[in-house]
Amino acid sequence: MLDRKQKLQKLIELGLDISQIGDLDILLEKVLTEARRLVNADAGSIYIKDDVQLRFSYSQNDTLQANLDPGKKLIYTTFSIPINNQSISGFVANNGTALNIPDCYKISSALPFSFNSSFDQKAGYHTQSMLTVPMKNSRSQIIGLLQLINAKSDQNQIVPFADDDEPLIKHFAIYAANAIERAQMTRTTIMRMISMAELRDPKETGPHVNRVAAYAVELFEQWAHKNRMSDKELEMKRDGLRMAAMLHDVGKVAISDTILKKPGRFTDEEFEIMKQHTLLGSRLFQDARSVFDEVAAEVALNHHERWDGHGYPGHVDILSGNPLQGFASDNGKAKGKSESEIPLFGRIVAIADVYDALCSQRVYKAAWKEEDVIQEIEKERGHHFDPELVDLFLNNLDVIHSISARYPDHHD
Numbered sequence: 001m002l003d004r005k006q007k008l009q010k011l012i013e014l015g016l017d018i019s020q021i022g023d024l025d026i027l028l029e030k031v032l033t034e035a036r037r038l039v040n041a042d043a044g045s046i047y048i049k050d051d052v053q054l055r056f057s058y059s060q061n062d063t064l065q066a067n068l069d070p071g072k073k074l075i076y077t078t079f080s081i082p083i084n085n086q087s088i089s090g091f092v093a094n095n096g097t098a099l100n101i102p103d104c105y106k107i108s109s110a111l112p113f114s115f116n117s118s119f120d121q122k123a124g125y126h127t128q129s130m131l132t133v134p135m136k137n138s139r140s141q142i143i144g145l146l147q148l149i150n151a152k153s154d155q156n157q158i159v160p161f162a163d164d165d166e167p168l169i170k171h172f173a174i175y176a177a178n179a180i181e182r183a184q185m186t187r188t189t190i191m192r193m194i195s196m197a198e199l200r201d202p203k204e205t206g207p208h209v210n211r212v213a214a215y216a217v218e219l220f221e222q223w224a225h226k227n228r229m230s231d232k233e234l235e236m237k238r239d240g241l242r243m244a245a246m247l248h249d250v251g252k253v254a255i256s257d258t259i260l261k262k263p264g265r266f267t268d269e270e271f272e273i274m275k276q277h278t279l280l281g282s283r284l285f286q287d288a289r290s291v292f293d294e295v296a297a298e299v300a301l302n303h304h305e306r307w308d309g310h311g312y313p314g315h316v317d318i319l320s321g322n323p324l325q326g327f328a329s330d331n332g333k334a335k336g337k338s339e340s341e342i343p344l345f346g347r348i349v350a351i352a353d354v355y356d357a358l359c360s361q362r363v364y365k366a367a368w369k370e371e372d373v374i375q376e377i378e379k380e381r382g383h384h385f386d387p388e389l390v391d392l393f394l395n396n397l398d399v400i401h402s403i404s405a406r407y408p409d410h411h412d
Contacts, residue, residue: 001211005036009136015175016040022292023242024183025214028058031176035146036060038172039131039165042158047089049181051145053080054093056143071225073218075402085112088132089145090190096142098133098170102160105181131161135177143177143184180298190246197253205249207355210407213245215352216345223344236291243270245349246298248254249302251281275312278304282318297347302337304351306384309338337388347386351377351393354384355400361407 003348014034028046036044043061047054059076068074081091091113092099101107104115104127120127131148150236173319219310224234252260253279259270266274281300285293301318305311314334315327323334337401355377361367368376374394381390393400 004164007165008040011168014172015137019182021182021239022186023239024180025058026217026235026239027179027183028236029060030184031146031179032058032060035169035176036148038168039148039161040152041131041161042149042152043125043127044146044148044410047081047093047145047147049083049142050080052083052085054089055080056338058366061123061125061149062327063150064125071222072396073399075398077402078406086114088113088115088130089147090240092132093142094144096134096136098131098166100163100166101130101132103128104130117408128158129160131166131169133166133173135173135180137181138174138175143181146173146176159216159312185245190243193250194246197250198349198398201293203369205409207407208248208360209248211356211404212248212349212352213242214403215355215400216245216348218396218403219348219352219393220345222396223348223389226388226392237295240291240295241345241348243292243298244299245352246297246347246403247281248299248349248353249277249281251277251279251300254280264371271359275304276321278302278313279318279321286318296300297344298343299349302343303347303349305337305342305350307339307342307347307382307386310338311342311384314357315341342386351385351389354380355393356404359404 013240018027018030018034021030028048031046032046035041035185042063044059045056046058048057048115049055054077056076061074065074079237081090082085083090085091085094087100090105099113101115105117107113107115108323114125115130119125123237127149129149129151131151133146133148134142135144135146137143148157148161148169153159153163191206194206220238220241221234223229224238229302244266245262255274259273262270282297285300287299288294305314313321314336316334317324323329323332327335329335355373358368358373358376359370374397377390377394378384381387383405
């Protein structure tokens with residue numbers, strides 16, 4: 001375990017680390033991971049304030065994780081609870097004060113709040129000590145809660161959270177609150193861009209792009225672990241990927257309504273115009289100033305390439321749209337990129353996008369049955385999709401399904 005001086009040094013470093021993460025989902029994971037490390041907590045959760053409720057937004061649990069096969073993730077469901085004095089988290093949010101509870105099963109009946117043991121019973125876990133801290137921004141507004149569970153001693157025994165750990169976590173919660181608020185602003189800006197695209201193309205909905213982005217990050221993590229990518233590189237790249245994947249079709253805002261909203265099949269000429277959204281989207285992120293810009297340009301350009309080389313736009317100059325030298329086919333069009341010529345993130349988003357499109361109900365089609373979607377993905381293994389990525393995707397469908405449940409479509 002870290003001593004007091006090491007914890008203070010770590011706290012300073014963490015403030016800088018989390019301020020550099022742009023995506024909200026990636027940030028919540030980082031915040032919870034580092035808060036738990038700081039005080040050696042076995043588990044924890046993050047709640048985000050949503051009007052008069054708290055939304056259970058992220059969870060980790062080392063004990064339950066250890067029961068899973070290597071590489072598998074815990075599945076958790078999101079839910080909301082009212083901000084009032086009846087629950088522990090509701091009380092903390094309602095009053096703006098931290099609660100450090102040595103044993104959740106021995107809370108005095110004289111107190112207004114009580115512990116809900118339903119999760120423990122369902123999961124076979126035993127929650128004992130709990131430290132719940134409000135995350136307040138620079139204006140002292142509560143934007144969420146950080147809840148840490150089961151502090152562990154050097155001997156790995158469950159112990160109460162130390163009193164002198166409270167100010168550390170409170171201080172970290174201020175860093176976290178301001179970082180979360182910035183990430184929420186970034187997410188809001190991206191969602192406004194998506195809403196603009198949705199006005200033009202009803203397929204580009206907020207839930208659709210959030211699912212595609214979350215699937216893409218999950219698939220990238222699986223690929224990175226299999227290919228022994230360093231944790232530092234993985235962490236840096238997945239933040240950019242999460243945001244970039246949401247904007248994979250942003251170039252469609254520049255496509256004519258007569259084509260974009262056509263109910264039937266495209267003519268050959270119309271399809272050629274439609275293909276231009278890959279170039280138009282990629283051009284938005286030229287003159288890259290960040291990893292996000294680089295990844296967004298890569299994803300927008302390459303997510304319609306195919307493993308077998310029959311995708312688009314192929315080997316083209318992004319600004320002119322003309323084939324690169326040596327890559328023109330007999331008909332004068334650019335040859336498609338194939339296999340590893342297609343950048344990794346383009347190959348990843350291709351699977352995520354097609355899977356979600358097939359699973360989703362649209363104005364012009366019903367949602368496919370899950371088994372039919374899986375069959376289609378398997379059929380396109382080595383044709384449309386990277387075979388290695390298909391295998392990783394299909395091996396982690398439980399996580400994919402949990403992501404889908406987190407971002408449901410809003411049907412009228």
